[in-house]
Amino acid sequence: MGYHVPVMVREVIEGLVVDPDGTYMDATAGGGGHSEALLHALGEQGHLIAVDRDWEAVEASQERLSTDARAVVWQGSFAELGGLLAEQGGGALSGVLFDLGVSSHQIDVPGRGFSYREDGPLDMRMDPAAGQSAADLLAVCSEIELAELIKRYGEERQARRIARAICRQRQLEPMRTTQGLRRVVAATQPQMLNKTLARVFQALRIAVNDELGALDALLEGAARVLMPGGRLAAN
Ligand SMILES: C[S@@+](CC[C@H](N)C(=O)[O-])C[C@H]1O[C@@H](n2cnc3c(N)ncnc32)[C@H](O)[C@@H]1O
Secondary structure, eight states, X not given: OOSOOOOSHHHHHHHHOXXXXXXXXXXXXXXXXXXXXXXXXXXXXXXXXXXXXXHHHHHHHHHHHTTOTTEEEEEOOGGGHHHHHHHTTOOOEEEEEEOOSOOHHHHHOGGGOOOSSSOOBSOXXXXXXXXXXXXXXXXXXXXXXXXXXXXXXXXXXXXXXXXXXXHHHHHHSOOOBHHHHHHHHHHTOOSSHHHHHHHHHHHHHHHHTTHHHHHHHHHHHHHHHEEEEEEEEEO
């Protein structure tokens, strides 16, 4: 199975590449699909920096891009874009690409805990070495915080009911697995179970990875690392 099938590749490349000999950053490299297409569009003097927070994505991208001397792959968060560039001695960029969300690989591997369809540890960290897992988050949030989080990041109307059910269940035993969470959500009898599960899992993923905080930091950071006339593409 492939790591991830990149979407809107032609549109992204056409919109992003203003100077084929410039330096570009793919800030969410994943399996390196967009990165590879970017390299095809660049000239001999062009450079690509591929970044991902997830070590598995870094390895997949390294494998895919390693034969091209114009590419380097770094592990890190796009929230620290400026710091990453300064640390590695990189200059101003002609363009930065963000393909936000999760990769198919992250969803497909049960051990990552992103999928409500498979059983696995309730982890959901893009970088499993950093921060608290979804299980840790569920253990420490108050019922009100949990309801707010599910409502805000998942846009789930039954957020309060689901938060109450989670808090009741965790008094009996810690919630450690995706299927444990699935059972609790199912017990609240939502009309469309899979849609509700998708919203609850999305909400937890966004909270665990502080995705909105990272996005704010990235927008601020990108303005500082782009050269005049440089472009930012978001997918
Ligand atoms: C939709 S996938 C990108 C797929 C990629 N365009 C490809 O062609 O395979 C999103 C990627 O963003 C990464 N990601 C999410 N938040 C990140 C962050 N703050 N910094 C860097 N990478 C991040 C995820 O680990 C995931 O690999």
